[in-house]
Amino acid sequence: MRGTVGAIYSFVAQLIGFGAGPTLIALITDHVFRNPKMVxxxxxxxxxxxxxxxxxxxxxxxxxxxxxxxxEQAAQG
Structure with a gap:
């Protein structure tokens, strides 16, 4: 179960990081600064x-x- 949770966490973190990160940077560069040199x-x-x-x-x-x-500590002792 711990391995499954770790795999799901990694998948979601990479999905957000690789999916949303570059997209947000591009949107801010294009729509806020309107200058590619402001990346x-x-x-x-x-x-x-x-x-x-x-x-x-x-x-x-x-x-x-x-x-x-x-x-957990109470259950152990």
Whole structure:
């Protein structure tokens, strides 16, 4: 089961990373900056937003993870 969850996680992460990442960078470059030479700024924007989203998701999941760890430790001893 752990292997299946790891495989699904990898698939979804790569699907988002390889699918949405370049597309968002291209859309920002084309529709916001309207200049192909500004692709570096588009990459910076996408990376900043993705990092903030990842941090928020991590902080949201952290209490649940701590709860599961506490349950596991209580069951072990």
């Amino acid at each position: 570096g700024h588009s990459i910076a924007i996408v990376c900043a937003i993705a990092s903030a989203l990842a941090a928020w998701l991590l902080l949201t999941a952290l209490p649940h993870y701590r709860h599961l760890l506490a349950e």
